Amino acid sequence: MEPLDLQAANLSSYPLCEGFKAGSEGSVFHLSNILLFLGFMGGSGFYGLLYLFSLLSAGFLCGSIRAWWEPCSVDAFLWSLALFGLTAAQLLLTGRRLRRVSLDQDFQEVYSCMFKKLGVSLTHFSKIVSSCDGEVRTLERDHCFAIEGKTPIDKLSVLLSGRVRVTVNGEFLHHIYPFQFLDSPEWDSLRPSEEGLFQVTLQADNPCRYVAWRRKKLYLLFAKHRYIAKIFALVVRNDIADKLYSLNDKAFNSSGHRYDLRLPSYCHMPGTKPEQEAHLLQMPGQTSSASSQNKQTI
Incomplete structure (x- = not known):
């Protein structure tokens, strides 16, 4: 059995890839990568998803266009086209979800x-x-x-x-x-x-x-x-x-002093008698002096 001659096959109509290109890629290639880079910088939430899938769709579309015009890029074209379809579908789905989330x-x-x-x-x-x-x-x-x-x-x-x-x-x-x-x-x-x-x-x-x-x-x-x-x-x-x-701000006693609701003495006070309120508002020094005066009186 003779070996397959690629030169004589039907594929001979397609140009063969011969090494790397000497020049740089075209502007569509660079635009595609710039859009992909900007797309992956999108944030979270609905608007972040809209930003992400919009730029990714545009980037993959540019990649498909570039691969279509390049020889030996059928696989790159198919991958770019498939990814463009997926991101475009996600973009439409996110847009529908955003419309449903719209509030009164x-x-x-x-x-x-x-x-x-x-x-x-x-x-x-x-x-x-x-x-x-x-x-x-x-x-x-x-x-x-x-x-x-x-x-x-x-x-x-x-x-x-x-x-x-x-x-x-x-x-x-x-x-x-x-x-x-x-x-x-x-x-x-x-x-x-x-x-x-x-x-x-x-x-x-x-x-x-x-x-x-x-x-x-x-x-x-x-x-x-x-x-x-x-x-x-x-x-x-x-x-x-x-x-x-x-x-x-509205808690005052009969003497015009303001209570502080954060103090446990107010929260657990059993009654609201004036003498209890006066006792709570006394300073420690005043309490000791008052007790000494009561002892002298007794």
Whole structure:
């Protein structure tokens, strides 16, 4: 059997590759590599993915064009064309996902004010929005969101507009403003399996709008996504801290002295008698001098 003569075969119509080129590659080759380099510098998130797949698609397309015009580059052309098709498909898929994640104006403001600064992606926030069915509720002026001792703690709510007054036994405590939780202390006071009632009354000072998550649906979301559970724990406890500081600015005794809610003596004080308050506000030196005077009197 005679050896195969490549020169006489049908492939002889194609030029043979003879060593490396003496000159440099064309401009399309350099443009392809520049686009690939810039594409791999894309960040995370939807817009980062759009940037990444857009430049990768353009880079692989330029590589396909360059390989088409070069001899002995059929394999390079096929690889570049396949990679261009894959990145273009990913680009279209990311664009569809971005359209589905588009939020209403109210939820966009909630995301910008409360979650975006914590680095929460739109993907995770869309799961948070879906757990409340994207519903915005209203509360008329002088209507109560909760009544102390009567309303069950069965949801977690964020005020979108308006102002809510918080009272206990008819005495004013503080106001709740937009993009603050309406019931963060009540939410944090209960375990998932526990039930309870509001210990304060929340009444609207003017027409209000808010969004609410049901406890059961939110805990189901937390069970599936531990990251979202950690984010909610952070924003809820930060909201509670803000409310405590607002209370601290209004905590005065009968002598006009301000209490500090961070002091354990205030938190565990059994009563509110004037003599107990005066005793708590005395300096250590004043306490010792007062006791010595009492001994002299006795």
